Amino acid sequence: MSELALREFHSFQAGGKDFVYLVPSAAVFELDEASSAVIGRLRERSMSRSDLARQLSALFPADEVRETVSELMRARAIGEVGVPEEPAPKQMPPENFPLTTMVLNVTNQCNLSCTYCYEYGEDKIVDTENGKKSKFMSEETARESVDFMLRESGQNRLAHLTFFGGETLMNFPVLKFAMRYARERAAELGKEVDFSLTTNATLLRPEIIEFLAENRVGVTISIDGPKEMQDEFRVFKNGSGSYDIVAPKIRELLKRHRSRPIGARVTLTSRTLDIRKIYKHLTEEIGFWEVGFAPVTTSPDRKYAIANEGFDSMLGQFQALANDFLEAALENRHHGFSNVKDTIEEIHKGVSKAYPCGAGLGLMGVSTDGDVALCHRFAGSDAHKLGTVRDGIDRLVQIDFLEKHHIADKTDCSKCWARPLCSGGCYHEAYTRYGETARPNLHYCEWIRGWTDTCLKIYAELSVRNPKYLEQFDEKVEYEASSVS
Ligand code: SF4
Ligand code: SF4
Numbered sequence: 001m002s003e004l005a006l007r008e009f010h011s012f013q014a015g016g017k018d019f020v021y022l023v024p025s026a027a028v029f030e031l032d033e034a035s036s037a038v039i040g041r042l043r044e045r046s047m048s049r050s051d052l053a054r055q056l057s058a059l060f061p062a063d064e065v066r067e068t069v070s071e072l073m074r075a076r077a078i079g080e081v082g083v084p085e086e087p088a089p090k091q092m093p094p095e096n097f098p099l100t101t102m103v104l105n106v107t108n109q110c111n112l113s114c115t116y117c118y119e120y121g122e123d124k125i126v127d128t129e130n131g132k133k134s135k136f137m138s139e140e141t142a143r144e145s146v147d148f149m150l151r152e153s154g155q156n157r158l159a160h161l162t163f164f165g166g167e168t169l170m171n172f173p174v175l176k177f178a179m180r181y182a183r184e185r186a187a188e189l190g191k192e193v194d195f196s197l198t199t200n201a202t203l204l205r206p207e208i209i210e211f212l213a214e215n216r217v218g219v220t221i222s223i224d225g226p227k228e229m230q231d232e233f234r235v236f237k238n239g240s241g242s243y244d245i246v247a248p249k250i251r252e253l254l255k256r257h258r259s260r261p262i263g264a265r266v267t268l269t270s271r272t273l274d275i276r277k278i279y280k281h282l283t284e285e286i287g288f289w290e291v292g293f294a295p296v297t298t299s300p301d302r303k304y305a306i307a308n309e310g311f312d313s314m315l316g317q318f319q320a321l322a323n324d325f326l327e328a329a330l331e332n333r334h335h336g337f338s339n340v341k342d343t344i345e346e347i348h349k350g351v352s353k354a355y356p357c358g359a360g361l362g363l364m365g366v367s368t369d370g371d372v373a374l375c376h377r378f379a380g381s382d383a384h385k386l387g388t389v390r391d392g393i394d395r396l397v398q399i400d401f402l403e404k405h406h407i408a409d410k411t412d413c414s415k416c417w418a419r420p421l422c423s424g425g426c427y428h429e430a431y432t433r434y435g436e437t438a439r440p441n442l443h444y445c446e447w448i449r450g451w452t453d454t455c456l457k458i459y460a461e462l463s464v465r466n467p468k469y470l471e472q473f474d475e476k477v478e479y480e481a482s483s484v485s
Helices: 033-044 049-055 062-074 139-152 168-188 206-214 227-233 243-256 275-286 308-330 338-348 395-404 427-434 442-465 467-473
Strands: 003-006 009-014 017-022 027-031 078-080 101-105 158-164 192-199 218-222 263-268 290-295 363-366 371-373 385-388
Touching: 003 033, 009 442, 017 442, 027 033, 027 442, 033 049, 033 062, 033 078, 049 062, 062 078, 101 139, 139 158, 139 168, 158 168, 168 192, 168 206, 206 243, 218 243, 227 243, 243 275, 263 275, 275 290, 275 308, 290 308, 290 338, 308 338, 308 442, 338 442, 338 467, 385 395, 442 467
Parallel strands: 101 158, 101 363, 158 192, 192 218, 218 263, 263 290
Antiparallel strands: 003 078, 009 017, 017 027, 363 371, 371 385
């Protein structure tokens, strides 16, 4: 008789119960006593159904063991030895996948000179200072970009338009123009456009704040924490820190712009890694609704690059802050640590990614002269161009990109339980590290798995102790990015 063995899952405990995260279905499954016992025995060695029933006969009736085995087989947590697991078919997205989010790089110029910047720093991929690309987007290109976005949004009623730079607000006139035009054109087509932007906050004048508030523009501020951390890398061209300039402007923005929650986006470096201190400062002392953290994208030899011990420290601090998040969520209180909220939302929705993000699919970046790229970080790079807003997307180039970047072809990731959520990680990070967008980001696997495990535990604990909290994530997910960085 055929023997049974464990299949692909990640097991963990939360709220005093056993759970598994099933890789093929990206589902979280609570184990009752019988399924825990079956998995426990199969962990020791593979065995037949009858051996299993015999070994567990003192604990559970044979019927219950049989039913449990069937259920675990259906969930693909266990399977028959010698029967190969169905290989996940390489499912390609449908042709003409609608564009959900267009990121418009209205300028590639910036009034800051952040040491680690991927646009101006040592790892830049486009020569934004001396290259041939226009420094500012024209109204004409903005108009063509909006037409492109509405055309490519297909049957979707809502399109997301995100403004980005350089420093976005250095081209405020074109941003205003694009918004006005997008609203008019969308209304004619029976569509709607949601607007957002990312800014370093240095140019937030009262009239700009008024405009953003009145027009319900979603705002993400790039800021690295209290003065000593902000001024470490986020400096003006003369080297002076930007904290004293941006802090009062952000406070004004938060006071006036209350129609949408405003978030901070923090770049973590080897020198600015005190995550709880940063979080406390940005939420309690400045007043941000939420804070998202990301490690700096850089080649490994830069002094600000986070090395292995830095990732360990980062994980420990993320876990501590995630526990604060859990305590708040158990009492239905808001907590603004957006990294954990974003991940548990993906877990709840059973997201299993063929691609790490929407870049080149539902999300595209447009450079100042109208070239369409994978995302905003590649905007202006000829090597990562998918078309132009005038001529549209080159479908052959896009299909080739999607073929080559599918998770099914990332052999390094094929045995990793975190792949439904990670899918190899950011293309831009991979390009900066390895010079290839298709390479998985193997330098941070331990960190990704540690963080995913933490979020799974938080999700499972919430599902046991406050399942109502998770109902906010019930609606369908689509690739979108209302804030980008
Ligand atoms: S990059 Fe690493 S963590 Fe991510 S899916 Fe691949 S192997 Fe897993
Ligand atoms: S995750 Fe990386 S590749 Fe994807 S949209 Fe963000 S920056 Fe671009």
